[in-house]
Amino acid sequence: MHFTINGQSHDIEVDVRTSLLDLCREHLGLTGSKKGCDHGQCGACTMLVNGRRVNSCLTLAVMHQDDEITTIEGLGQPGNLHPLQDAFVRHDGFQCGYCTPGQICSAVGMMDEVKKGWPSHVTEDLGAAELTVEEISERMSGNLCRCAAYPNIVDAIRDVAGLGDRNPNEDVGKEVAA
Amino acid sequence: MFGFGKDDTNALTMNQPHPDSLLDTGVQGVISKPLDRVDGPKKVTGTATYAAEYAIENVAHGVLVSATKGHAKIKAIDADAVKAIPGVIDVITDYDTFIRNSQQGGETSAPTQGVRTIDYFGEIIAIVVAESFEVARDAAKQLKVDYEPLDGTFDYEANKGEAEPAPDGLIKGHYDQGDFDKAFENAPVKVDVTYTTPSQNSAAMEPHASIAVWEDGALTLYGAYQMPTSDAQQLAKALGVAQSKVRIISRYIGGGFGSKLGIAPESVAAAIAAKQLGRPVKAVMLRQQVFDATVRRSNTEQRMRLGAEAGGRIVALGHESITSNLPDEDFFEPVGIGTHFLYGGENRRINHDVVRLNWTLSGSMRAPGEAVGMVGMECAMDELAEAIGMDPIALRKVNDPQQDPELKVPYSSRNLTRSLEEGAKHFGWDQRQAPGQRREGDWLIGMGVAAACRSNQLQQSAAKVELHPDGSATVSSAMTDIGTGSYTIMAQIAAEILGLPVEKVTMSLGDTNDPPAAGSGGSWGAASAGSAVYLAAERVRERLAKAMGVKPEDLTLKDGMAIGDNRSVPLAELVGKDGLSAIGEIKPGQQEKQFNQASYGAHFAEVGVNVVTGEVRVRRMLGVFAAGRVLNAKTARSQCLGGMTFGIGTALTEDLIHDPRTGKLVNHDLAEYHVPVNADVPQLEVHFLDERDIHANPIHAKGIGELGISGAAPAVVNAIYNATGVRVREMPVTLDKLLDHLPAL
Numbered sequence: 001m002h003f004t005i006n007g008q009s010h011d012i013e014v015d016v017r018t019s020l021l022d023l024c025r026e027h028l029g030l031t032g033s034k035k036g037c038d039h040g041q042c043g044a045c046t047m048l049v050n051g052r053r054v055n056s057c058l059t060l061a062v063m064h065q066d067d068e069i070t071t072i073e074g075l076g077q078p079g080n081l082h083p084l085q086d087a088f089v090r091h092d093g094f095q096c097g098y099c100t101p102g103q104i105c106s107a108v109g110m111m112d113e114v115k116k117g118w119p120s121h122v123t124e125d126l127g128a129a130e131l132t133v134e135e136i137s138e139r140m141s142g143n144l145c146r147c148a149a150y151p152n153i154v155d156a157i158r159d160v161a162g163l164g165d166r167n168p169n170e171d172v173g174k175e176v177a178a
Numbered sequence: 179m180f181g182f183g184k185d186d187t188n189a190l191t192m193n194q195p196h197p198d199s200l201l202d203t204g205v206q207g208v209i210s211k212p213l214d215r216v217d218g219p220k221k222v223t224g225t226a227t228y229a230a231e232y233a234i235e236n237v238a239h240g241v242l243v244s245a246t247k248g249h250a251k252i253k254a255i256d257a258d259a260v261k262a263i264p265g266v267i268d269v270i271t272d273y274d275t276f277i278r279n280s281q282q283g284g285e286t287s288a289p290t291q292g293v294r295t296i297d298y299f300g301e302i303i304a305i306v307v308a309e310s311f312e313v314a315r316d317a318a319k320q321l322k323v324d325y326e327p328l329d330g331t332f333d334y335e336a337n338k339g340e341a342e343p344a345p346d347g348l349i350k351g352h353y354d355q356g357d358f359d360k361a362f363e364n365a366p367v368k369v370d371v372t373y374t375t376p377s378q379n380s381a382a383m384e385p386h387a388s389i390a391v392w393e394d395g396a397l398t399l400y401g402a403y404q405m406p407t408s409d410a411q412q413l414a415k416a417l418g419v420a421q422s423k424v425r426i427i428s429r430y431i432g433g434g435f436g437s438k439l440g441i442a443p444e445s446v447a448a449a450i451a452a453k454q455l456g457r458p459v460k461a462v463m464l465r466q467q468v469f470d471a472t473v474r475r476s477n478t479e480q481r482m483r484l485g486a487e488a489g490g491r492i493v494a495l496g497h498e499s500i501t502s503n504l505p506d507e508d509f510f511e512p513v514g515i516g517t518h519f520l521y522g523g524e525n526r527r528i529n530h531d532v533v534r535l536n537w538t539l540s541g542s543m544r545a546p547g548e549a550v551g552m553v554g555m556e557c558a559m560d561e562l563a564e565a566i567g568m569d570p571i572a573l574r575k576v577n578d579p580q581q582d583p584e585l586k587v588p589y590s591s592r593n594l595t596r597s598l599e600e601g602a603k604h605f606g607w608d609q610r611q612a613p614g615q616r617r618e619g620d621w622l623i624g625m626g627v628a629a630a631c632r633s634n635q636l637q638q639s640a641a642k643v644e645l646h647p648d649g650s651a652t653v654s655s656a657m658t659d660i661g662t663g664s665y666t667i668m669a670q671i672a673a674e675i676l677g678l679p680v681e682k683v684t685m686s687l688g689d690t691n692d693p694p695a696a697g698s699g700g701s702w703g704a705a706s707a708g709s710a711v712y713l714a715a716e717r718v719r720e721r722l723a724k725a726m727g728v729k730p731e732d733l734t735l736k737d738g739m740a741i742g743d744n745r746s747v748p749l750a751e752l753v754g755k756d757g758l759s760a761i762g763e764i765k766p767g768q769q770e771k772q773f774n775q776a777s778y779g780a781h782f783a784e785v786g787v788n789v790v791t792g793e794v795r796v797r798r799m800l801g802v803f804a805a806g807r808v809l810n811a812k813t814a815r816s817q818c819l820g821g822m823t824f825g826i827g828t829a830l831t832e833d834l835i836h837d838p839r840t841g842k843l844v845n846h847d848l849a850e851y852h853v854p855v856n857a858d859v860p861q862l863e864v865h866f867l868d869e870r871d872i873h874a875n876p877i878h879a880k881g882i883g884e885l886g887i888s889g890a891a892p893a894v895v896n897a898i899y900n901a902t903g904v905r906v907r908e909m910p911v912t913l914d915k916l917l918d919h920l921p922a923l
Contacts, residue, residue, distance in 0.1 A: 011394055015310060015312050017312040017316070018310075018312055022311060022312070025231070025778040026239075026310075026311060028249070029233060030224075031224065031227070031228075031230075032223065032224015032225065033224065033232035034224075034228075034383070034384070034432070035230075035385070035462070036383045036384065036385070036432075036465070036848070037385075037465040037692070037847060038464065038465060039465065039847060039849065040420045041465075041847060041849040042848045043382055044678060048615075057298070069223070070525060072222075072223060072224035073223065073224055073225075075223075076222075076223060077223050077225070077227060078219035078220060078223055079219070081219065081222065081223070084721075084867070085219075085222040087221075088218075088222045089214050089215065089218035089219060089222055091215060092215065092216075092218075092662075092812050092813065092815075092816045094221055094222070095433075095661030095662070095663075095813075095817075095820060096383065096384070096430075096431060096432045096433040096434075096660055096661030096663065097217070097220075097221030097222075097226055097430065098228065098382075098383040098384040098432025098433060099383045099432075099434070100221050100222055100224075101222075101223075102225040104222060104284060133861065134857075136856075137856045137857040137859075138856075138857050140856045141855040141856045141857040141858075142855075143856070144383065144848060144853060144855060145383070145856075146381050146382055146383050146433050146820075146853055147383075147433055147661045147816070147820045148819055148820040148822075148823030148824070148854065148859065149819065149820075150819075150823065150854075150855075150856040150859040151819055151859065151860075151861045151862050152816065153856065154856070154861070156522065
C-alpha cells in the first residue's frame with residue numbers, strides 16, 4: 001500500500017492487523033510516537049492524518065491508503081524545532097517525555113480545530129471558540145500526562161498562540177527568604 | 179560494587195556537617211537557575227530513546243501471558259496449537275525462574291520466583307515469541323493453560339481481622355511511646371476517626387519494557403528501570419548469572435513513580451527467552467499487565483486518634499493502619515512514616531498491620547507512606563481543629579515540635595510553620611469562611627490546608643567527571659532521569675563547580691557500565707547523585723588548582739577560564755593532552771542519625787462542589803515547599819506540580835478496584851483507572867523557601883519529588899469539608915459519596 005509519512009512516500013506490505021502506530025514504531029523506525037496503552041486511552045500515540053489528530057494505536061495501517069501522515073519527527077528536529085516543540089521546552093511542558101510527542105501533535109491538531117471554529121464541551125459561544133485556559137485544558141484532556149505537566153502544557157500552547165507568556169508563578173526562579 | 183582502584187576518587191561519608199559548598203562560592207551562576215532541560219530537545223522531537231525503541235538487529239517480539247486465576251496451580255500449558263501458528267517462534271516458560279512479582283526498590287536479591295503456583299490474578303506465566311508483535315499477541319491470547327484452582331484470600335473486608343503486625347523495616351511495624359491509652363482517655367478534646375484509601379497504580383505513561391540481548395554469556399538489557407545499579411543485581415540473581423555479566427541500559431524512562439524501582443516480570447521473561455532462542459527478544463507489557471503484574475500502592479485503613487488540650491496541644495497521637503500484601507513479602511505501606519516526626523505529643527501509638535491477600539504486589543508508589551498516610555493525619559488534624567474551634571494553621575503551629583518527638587534529636591532544618599504562614603499569605607487564607615457558607619450559583623466553595631513532610635534519604639552514589647582537552651566535560655553515572663531533571667541538575671552542578679556553560683557538559687546516565695548510583699527513588703536521586711557529581715568535580719577542581727599553582731580556595735573558574743594568582747588561563751591549557759577525570763562517591767553517615775532530616779511544606783486548595791451533582795472541581799491550589807537548596811527552579815517546580823496533581827488524583831479520582839471473588843483488578847487500564855487529566859488540574863502555584871541543609875549533603879539539597887504529593891490530597895479533602903460541611907473519609911471523594919449529604923437545592 002501507499003502513503004506519505006512526514007513528506008516521504010512509502011510503498012510497503014503490511015499485516016492487516018498492524019496499527020498505524022506499530023507500523024511507524026516497528027517497521028519504519030519512527031519511534032517518536034509512543035505506545036502508552038494501545039487502546040486509545042492515553043493519547044501518547046497521537047499523530048496527524050491529513051491534518052487531523054488521531055490515536056494511531058486505534059487505526060489500522062491498511063486504512064490509510066494515500067493518506068498524508070505527520071508524526072512528531074515530521075514537525076521538527078533538535079536544532080530545528082517546531083514552535084510548539086520549542087515552547088514545550090521553555091515552559092517545561094513535560095517531565096519524563098513519554099507523552100510529549102502525542103501532546104505536541106495533539107496541540108497542533110487542536111489549534112487548527114479552534115482556528116476552524118469547532119466548538120468543544122466548554123465553548124460558551126458555539127460560533128467563536130477561543131484558546132482560553134479552559135478551552136485548552138478541555139481539548140487537551142485526551143492526552144494523559146502522569147508527570148502532570150498540564151499547567152505548563154497550557155502555558156506553552158498559549159505562548160505559541162500569541163496569548164502571552166502567562167505564568168502564575170511570578171517568583172519562579174526566585175526563592176522566598178526563609 | 180563501589181570503590182575504583184585506579185581512578186582518582188573523592189569519597190565522602192556524611193559523618194560531619196558540610197557547611198561550605200562550592201555551589202555557594204561558584205561564579206558560573208547556573209546552579210538553581212530555571213534552565214531548560216538539557217534533554218528537552220530530544221524529548222520534544224521523539225528522538226530520546228526509551229527501552230523498547232532500540233533498533234536491535236534480528237529482534238523477536240515477545241508477548242507475555244497472564245494467568246486468568248487468582249490462586250491456582252498450573253497443571254499444563256498446551257503450546258502445540260499456538261506453536262503451529264505461522265510466525266510463532268516458541269512459547270517459553272520456566273516455572274522456577276520466572277518471577278512471581280516485581281522486586282521492591284533497592285533490594286539486591288531476586289524477587290520471589292516461581293510461577294507454577296499462581297498467587298494473584300494476572301501473574302505472568304509465559305512468554306510467546308514470534309516474528310511480529312501481531313502474531314505474538316494473537317498466539318498469547320490463544321494459549322491454553324490448564325489450572326487446578328486453589329482457595330485464595332481475595333476479600334479485604336472479610337479478612338482484615340486476620341491482619342498481623344508488619345515486620346520491622348524502614349520503620350517499626352508497631353511503635354508505642356508513653357501511655358497512649360490513658361492520655362487519650364483523659365484528653366479534654368478527642369478525635370477518633372477512620373480514613374480509607376484504595377489501592378492505586380503508578381500508571382507511568384511508558385509500560386514496562388525490556389529488550390534482552392545475550393552475547394558471549396553476558397546479558398545487555400535495555401529496560402525501563404529507575405535504579406539500574408540494584409536492578410542489575412536483582413536480574414543477575416534471578417537468572418543465576420554473575421553480576422558482572424548483566425548490564426542494564428535505561429537512558430530514558432517514561433515515568434516510574436515507584437513502579438520501576440525493582441525488576442518486573444518482563445525483564446526475566448525476555449532474558450530467558452532470548453537465551454533459549456539465541457536471538458534478542460523484546461517484551462513490552464500490555465497496559466493491563468502493568469496494572470495486574472507490577473506493583474500497586476496498598477489500600478489503607480487508618481484509625482486516627484488525636485487527644486488534645488483545649489489550647490490545641492496534642493497529648494495523645496494514634497495512627498494505626500491496616501494495609502495488604504502478598505504472602506511472604508516484607509514490604510508494607512509505611513502509612514505512619516511521617517506521623518513519627520511531624521507533630522509533637524508525648525504519648526504515641528503508630529502501628530502497622532498487614533493482611534495477606536492474593537492481590538497484586540504492594541510496593542512503593544510515589545512517597546510510600548506519606549502520600550496516603552497524610553490523608554489520615556492531616557484530615558484528622560482538620561477535624562481536631564474544628565473540634566477545638568481553632569484555625570487549622572494555628573493548631574499545626576502549636577504542635578510544631580522543637581525536636582524529633584520520638585528520637586529526641588534536632589531537626590536538620592524544618593520550615594513547616596514558615597511554609598504554612600507564607601502559603602496562607604499568598605493564598606488568601608483569611609478569606610476562608612465557616613463550612614458550607616460560601617456559595618456561587620450551583621457551586622459551594624471551600625478552602626483547605628494540609629502540611630507536607632517527607633523524610634530525606636541519602637543513598638550511596640558515584641559519578642565520574644571528565645574534563646577534556648578541548649575544555650568540555652562529561653558526567654557519567656548509572657543514575658537515571660525519570661522525568662525528574664537529573665540530566666539537567668547534574669550538568670548544572672558540574673558546570674557551576676568547573677566554571678563551564680551548561681552546554682559544555684555532556685551527560686551520560688542510565689548505564690550500569692558507568693559508576694554505580696542511587697537511581698531515582700525515594701526523592702534521593704538529586705541529592706545523592708548530585709553530591710557524587712559535586713565530589714568528582716571538586717577533585718577535578720583541586721587538580722586544576724594544582725596545575726595553576728594556586729590553592730583550591732584561591733581559584734576561580736568561569737566560562738572555561740581558570741583565574742588565580744593574577745592569571746587567567748583557558749582550562750584546555752591546564753588539563754593536559756589526556757584530560758582530567760575523577761570519581762566522586764557519597765555515602766550516608768552519622769548525620770542522618772544525629773539529626774532528623776526531612777523536607778516540609780504546606781498545601782492550600784480551593785474547591786467548588788456542585789450542589790446538584792456533587793461534582794468536585796479544584797479551582798486553585800498552592801504549595802509552599804522547603805527542601806534545602808533548589809537545584810533548578812524550573813524542574814523543581816515541575817516536580818511539585820506532578821506531586822500536587824497526584825494528590826488531586828488521590829482525593830478525587832484514583833481507585834483501583836479488586837474483585838473480592840478473584841482479586842482481579844476490574845479497572846486495569848487508563849480508561850477505567852482515572853488519573854487526573856488536563857481539565858482536572860487548575861493552574862497550580864508553587865513557592866520555594868530559601869533553605870540550606872548542611873547536615874544532608876555537600877550540595878545542601880533535599881528530596882522534592884515526593885514532597886509535593888505529601889499533604890496534597892488532604893488539602894483538597896479538607897477544602898471539600900469547608901465547602902460543604904460534609905466529611906467524606908473514604909477516598910476518593912467521588913460524587914456518590916457526597917450527593918446524599920448536600921444541602922437541599
